Amino acid sequence: MNEQLTGLPATSDIAKAQAKRLRSALAPDLMIGHSQALELIARVHGEQSWGRLNSLIGVPTSDTSLTGNPNGNAPAMPIPSGTPSETAKSPALPTNHVEQRVLQALWHGLERARDTQASAKTRAQTNALLKDEVIATVSVEGWLDTLDASLGGMIFDMGSENLLKISGIAAVSRFRRPKVRDTSVYGFTGLRPASFAAILIWLERLGFDTHPDAFYEPFIADIKQAKYVDQDELTCLWHSKEKKRFQTREYFVDATTNITNVRHDVVKGRGGLTIEIARSTDPLGLIESLRIYR
Known part of the structure; x- marks a missing residue:
């Protein structure tokens, strides 16, 4: 694993910036979406997909630090800066605090918000994403690109992690089942299909024409027939039945x-x-x- 991690970007933001520069360099001769650029950046760094590259970025090079190998030493814990008294004095941020780049991205997105239309490309992207049990969060950006490039650009500018934070939608973790002799596992985080759709619904309620029904249509029948549903599935269900304008605050x-x-x-x-x-x-x-x- 040590050799595999050599030369990778230090953070996912650096990798995303590389993808943005790649898009700029290729335009206008070749127009690609940001998600496509991320996949290309992953290939440049020797990985098969952006999800794989993103899972490796910032990971310690020791296998034992990934899993707590019982045959090795426990991973070292980072020492927080400042004394305990200094840490205690730091005021807690309000729950609705967001980074400045999130506010800027959201405001510019609202300024450019317009009617969109779900195309054949949108449906093809939906079918491709629904083949997986868990969908990479960055795929929200690529899916929105099929509606309007400015929508995908807004998500890129604010960052998919911040999108999850402000929307209140939770990602899930999945790990590849280890074999008997394995001392480490490969894992990643992403969105279940209903959670992906719930993000689109949340964006729609902010005034963006995101066509959530175009995404949840293939699985809404299963939700309607289920005896129990989770919160995001319930969001999809209510959205499919809405007969009046929803409340937004x-x-x-x-x-x-x-x-x-x-x-x-x-x-x-x-x-x-x-x-x-x-x-x-x-x-x-x-x-x-x-x-x-x-």
Whole structure:
């Protein structure tokens, strides 16, 4: 494994930045989606898929540190910076705190939001993704690219990890069953199909035309016949039965950036949504908070 990890990007953000630069370098002669660029970056680094590369990035090079090998030493735990008293004094961030890049990506996405149409490419992408029990989170970006490149770009700009955080949708972990002599396992995190659809529903309720029904249509019949369903399956079920406009109340704030000269604006979004934005009047246009409601 040590040889396999040599030369890999230090973080997934670096790999994603490489993919973005690759897209820019190929355009306009060859237009590819960000998910395709990620797969190409994975091949450049000697891996068969982005999911595989992403699972290896940042992983310690010792097999024992991955699994707690009973025949080896326990992995060293990182020592937190600062004294215990300094750590205790750090104020807790509000639950609706998000990074500045998330606010920027979301706001620019709302500005560009428009009607879209599910195409044959969208349906083909859906069929391909539903072949797997767990879908890579980054695939949300590629699926949205089939509707509107600006939607996929918004997810890229905010980061798929942040998308999970602000939407409240949880990823699941899956591990390849180890053989008798194995001392390590290969694992990854991703989204179950209903969770993938729940993200699309959440984005739709923010005013984005994401066509969640185009994704959950192949498996909604199974949900309707099930005796018990989980939260994301229930979200799909309710969405398929909605006869009136849904309620939307979301409030995001950057609690760590010091923003001055803040101006408050109220604008109308798609589908009757109201958007309140508090942002700086300086050239950077830093956003203090974003409230979206109907």
